[in-house]
Amino acid sequence: MAAVLRRTGSPKAAASLFRRSVPPRNAARFLGGASAASSDAGVCSGEFVPWPNGGGILHRTASVDPTAVVMPGAVVHSGAVLGKDVVVGSGAVVGPSVSVGQSTRIWYNVVLSNCSVGEFCTIHNGACIGQDGFGFFVGEDGQVKKKPQMLHAKIRNHVEIGANTCIDRGSWRDTLIGDETKIDNLVQIAHNVVIGKCCMICGQVGIAGSATLGDYVTLGGRVAIRDHVSIASKVRLAANSSVTKDIQKPGDYGGFPAVPINEWRRQTANLRIFTKKDGDRR
Numbered sequence: 001m002a003a004v005l006r007r008t009g010s011p012k013a014a015a016s017l018f019r020r021s022v023p024p025r026n027a028a029r030f031l032g033g034a035s036a037a038s039s040d041a042g043v044c045s046g047e048f049v050p051w052p053n054g055g056g057i058l059h060r061t062a063s064v065d066p067t068a069v070v071m072p073g074a075v076v077h078s079g080a081v082l083g084k085d086v087v088v089g090s091g092a093v094v095g096p097s098v099s100v101g102q103s104t105r106i107w108y109n110v111v112l113s114n115c116s117v118g119e120f121c122t123i124h125n126g127a128c129i130g131q132d133g134f135g136f137f138v139g140e141d142g143q144v145k146k147k148p149q150m151l152h153a154k155i156r157n158h159v160e161i162g163a164n165t166c167i168d169r170g171s172w173r174d175t176l177i178g179d180e181t182k183i184d185n186l187v188q189i190a191h192n193v194v195i196g197k198c199c200m201i202c203g204q205v206g207i208a209g210s211a212t213l214g215d216y217v218t219l220g221g222r223v224a225i226r227d228h229v230s231i232a233s234k235v236r237l238a239a240n241s242s243v244t245k246d247i248q249k250p251g252d253y254g255g256f257p258a259v260p261i262n263e264w265r266r267q268t269a270n271l272r273i274f275t276k277k278d279g280d281r282r
Helices: 002-007 011-021 261-281
Strands: 048-050 057-059 115-117 128-131 136-138 144-146 153-155 166-168 175-177 235-237 251-254
Touching (some): 128 153, 153 166, 251 261
Parallel strands (some): 115 153, 235 251
Antiparallel strands (some): 136 144
């Protein structure tokens, strides 16, 4: 600026140039090393303000406890509610009217929309909760049309959700994750799914729409559950199993389709014996 002032012809011209070089007061702020400029007119008009406890930004209508931390680059939208000691990591987005309970940790790049999250939960990096479910139908004219996805996802207390897991919101009933349930990375939970308390869901599990799981259910890695299936409480499913019909009794299951674990072991042994005999005949 000093160099610019030396090249100007008069003090009045220098003052005019200086005023033009200063950004306007409502210019977008820079957060976390990246520009917070947005096409959303609300940001530029002052509807979003910086949060002193962490450096993120929040909408003026959001209700945020003074102890909550919103890290740089995080955004809290209109009508959202953050309880006591909540932490929202950089890059996370808390959508309109989302509520987050006391002492919940929302880590980097998490996206919350159309959902409520209970107390003492942990949501790891990149998880998405409350987006539309995969619901379409084909009309008589052959056109694919989207089914309305208008309800919510509800996460109860002490739930842990792994990185890049997706939980869709409901269409005819709310998607529900029960108390103390633990979900691994890369899990897909579709719309209208209801999961009971204290369930353990390992990585790459896929649960199709409107399935219902009882309490204390354990799903091994890459288990697949078809839509509208019900699974009783205290069921354990071996890795890579596929549930195609209701499971009504507690116990261990495995296979494709899933059957009681001892039956699946007999099937596997018989198949091995059969293939060996068939090989000898060749």
